[in-house]
Amino acid sequence: MAPRVLVSDKLSQTAVDIFRDRGVDVDFLPELGKDKDKLLAAIGQYDGLAIRSATKVTEKLLAAADNLKVVGRAGIGVDNVDIPAASKRGVIVMNTPFGNSITTAEHAIALMFAVARQLPEADVSTQAGKWEKSKFMGVEITGKTLGVIGCGNIGSIVCSRAIGLKMRVVAFDPFLSAERAEQIGVEKVELDELLARADFITLHVPLTDKTRQIIDAEALKKTKKGVRIINCARGGLVVEADLAEAIKAGHVAGAGFDVFETEPATDSPLFGLPGVVCTPHLGASTTEAQENVAIQVAEQMADYLVRGAVTNAINMPSISAEEAPRLKPFIRLADVLGTFVGQATESAILEVEILYDGSTAAMNTKALTSAVLAGLIRSQVADVNMVSAPIMVKERGIILSESKRDKSGIFDGYIQLTVKTARQTRSVAGTCFSDGKPRFIQIKGINLDAEVGEHMVYITNHDVPGIIGTIGTVFGEAGVNIANFSLGRDHPGGDAISMLYVDAPVRQPVLDKLMAQENVVAAKPLAFNLG
Numbered sequence: 001m002a003p004r005v006l007v008s009d010k011l012s013q014t015a016v017d018i019f020r021d022r023g024v025d026v027d028f029l030p031e032l033g034k035d036k037d038k039l040l041a042a043i044g045q046y047d048g049l050a051i052r053s054a055t056k057v058t059e060k061l062l063a064a065a066d067n068l069k070v071v072g073r074a075g076i077g078v079d080n081v082d083i084p085a086a087s088k089r090g091v092i093v094m095n096t097p098f099g100n101s102i103t104t105a106e107h108a109i110a111l112m113f114a115v116a117r118q119l120p121e122a123d124v125s126t127q128a129g130k131w132e133k134s135k136f137m138g139v140e141i142t143g144k145t146l147g148v149i150g151c152g153n154i155g156s157i158v159c160s161r162a163i164g165l166k167m168r169v170v171a172f173d174p175f176l177s178a179e180r181a182e183q184i185g186v187e188k189v190e191l192d193e194l195l196a197r198a199d200f201i202t203l204h205v206p207l208t209d210k211t212r213q214i215i216d217a218e219a220l221k222k223t224k225k226g227v228r229i230i231n232c233a234r235g236g237l238v239v240e241a242d243l244a245e246a247i248k249a250g251h252v253a254g255a256g257f258d259v260f261e262t263e264p265a266t267d268s269p270l271f272g273l274p275g276v277v278c279t280p281h282l283g284a285s286t287t288e289a290q291e292n293v294a295i296q297v298a299e300q301m302a303d304y305l306v307r308g309a310v311t312n313a314i315n316m317p318s319i320s321a322e323e324a325p326r327l328k329p330f331i332r333l334a335d336v337l338g339t340f341v342g343q344a345t346e347s348a349i350l351e352v353e354i355l356y357d358g359s360t361a362a363m364n365t366k367a368l369t370s371a372v373l374a375g376l377i378r379s380q381v382a383d384v385n386m387v388s389a390p391i392m393v394k395e396r397g398i399i400l401s402e403s404k405r406d407k408s409g410i411f412d413g414y415i416q417l418t419v420k421t422a423r424q425t426r427s428v429a430g431t432c433f434s435d436g437k438p439r440f441i442q443i444k445g446i447n448l449d450a451e452v453g454e455h456m457v458y459i460t461n462h463d464v465p466g467i468i469g470t471i472g473t474v475f476g477e478a479g480v481n482i483a484n485f486s487l488g489r490d491h492p493g494g495d496a497i498s499m500l501y502v503d504a505p506v507r508q509p510v511l512d513k514l515m516a517q518e519n520v521v522a523a524k525p526l527a528f529n530l531g
Helices: 013-021 036-045 059-064 083-088 101-117 119-127 153-164 178-184 191-197 217-221 240-248 287-307 324-344 365-377 388-395 467-477 508-515
Strands: 004-007 025-028 048-051 070-073 092-094 145-149 168-172 200-203 227-231 252-257 276-278 349-358 399-405 413-421 425-432 438-443 446-451 455-462 482-489 495-502 520-527
Touching (some): 004 013, 004 036, 013 025, 013 287, 048 287, 059 083, 070 287, 083 092, 101 119, 101 153, 101 200, 101 227, 101 252, 101 276, 101 287, 145 153, 145 191, 153 168, 153 178, 153 388, 168 191, 240 252, 324 413, 324 425, 324 438, 324 520, 365 388, 365 399, 388 399, 438 482, 446 495, 455 467, 467 482, 467 495, 467 508, 467 520, 508 520
Parallel strands (some): 004 025, 004 048, 048 070, 070 092, 145 168, 145 200, 200 227, 227 252, 252 276, 349 399
Antiparallel strands (some): 413 425, 425 438, 438 446, 455 520, 482 495
C-alpha cells in the first residue's frame, strides 16, 4: 500500500505533484490545518503531514496520529511542532533550514532602507495629496555602522549585502571565529561594543533562553542616540515596550519589525510610533522562497516514506534504514555529549575534536558527528538539526577534527568530545551499555559512571570529607530529590566532580546556596532531551 500524506497548509501545486510522481498518495486540504477538530479526526489515516505555520502539531494531535511517521515543515521555524512529543512517538520532524535565507536577509535590508528614509509614511502622505518634502528628512546608509547580532546563514548574507552598500559591519556571535569574521569582511565584537558603536542594529538569532529579550531597556541604554533597530528573526528577542519607550524619549530614531512577541500581532507598543515600520512576518514571503521550501519538504518526505532516507530532520540524523537500530542509541549519546559541553561552555568555541574508540569507529561516524555538533550548538541555535549543524559550524570557522582507533580500554566502544575555547579545554566521554542508555564515563579526564537523566546538575568541588553530605543537605532542604549521584576525582584530596540526576529542574537560588558552600567550586544545571 502506498504511503499517504496530508498537506494541511498552503503549499505549491509543484510540491503536491512531487508526492504523486514519487508514488505517495496525497490529500491536498490547505484549510484543514486551521480546524483543530477536523484535523484531529482525520490525522490517524496518514503516514506523513506536510505543513507550514498554520497547522499546530500538538501532543494531542500526535497522540491521535497512530500511523504518522514524519512531519515536514516547509520553512525553518518549527515553533508550531511539539518536537519532544513527536520524538517520544517516533515521529521524524523535518524542516527546510536554508530555503528562506536570502528572502529573509533581503527583507531585513528592505526594512533598514524603509526606516532610514521613512518610506511608508512618505508614501501615505504623498498619496493623500500632500507634498511634505521637508517633513521626511532621512539618513544615508553609506558609511554607517551596522551591528549584526547573529552571524549564521541569514546574518552572514545580511553582512554581505551591507558591505556592498558601503556600510561598516560589526558582528556579535559567540560561534563566529576571528578567521570566519575576516573571511566575510566583518569585525567581531562583544555585544556591549556592538550596542555602543552601531547606527543600525539587525537581529538574526533564534529565540532561546540565552537570546530572549537580548534587547531590553538596559541594552538600549548602551546604544548611541539615533540608533535604528531591525528585527526579522523572532519575536521576543526585543522587549517591545522598552523599545517603544526609547523611541518616545527620542533615544532610538526608528525601528523595522517583521516579527512580534505575540503573533498574529493585532496590537503592539510599537504600533503608531513615528519612525516605526511594521510588516506581518513577511521574511519568507516571496514567490521564490515559498516554492523552494515547498519543493524541498515534498522531496524530503517522499524520500523518507518511499526509500527510508532521512534528510534535514530536527530529531534524527541522516541515516539509512539498515543501520538505524544499532546506531540510534549512539546517536542519542553523541547528542548528549554535545549538549553537555554546549551548556557548560560560555566562551566562543574555536576547535572541536571527536574521538571514536572501539566499536563506535566502525559506525556511521558522519551521523554521530552531526549529532554531536547539533547538541553542541543547540543552546545558541534552537532550530539546528543533524544536517544543518555541520554547515553552521563550518560557517562560524570552528575547526573540526575526527579520529578513530581500535578498542583501548574496558569499554567495547565510546565517544570522546574535546572542545577548545580561548580560555579552556573541556573534555567529556560516554558510552552506551546493553540497555541502550547513554552514560558519562569521563569528564575533564576524571573517570566516573553517571546515568544520564532529563534534569541533571554538574558540580565541581574539592575532594574533602563531608562534601557528599553538604550537597545532599542543600538539595534535601530545598526539596530536590536526587535519583542518581555519581562521583569522580583525579586523586585523593584533589579536584572532584559530581553528576546528579534529579527529578526536576533545580532553581537558581538552590544552586546559589550550593555554590556558597565551602569546597564547592561550581554548579551547573543541565537539561537533556532523551526522546
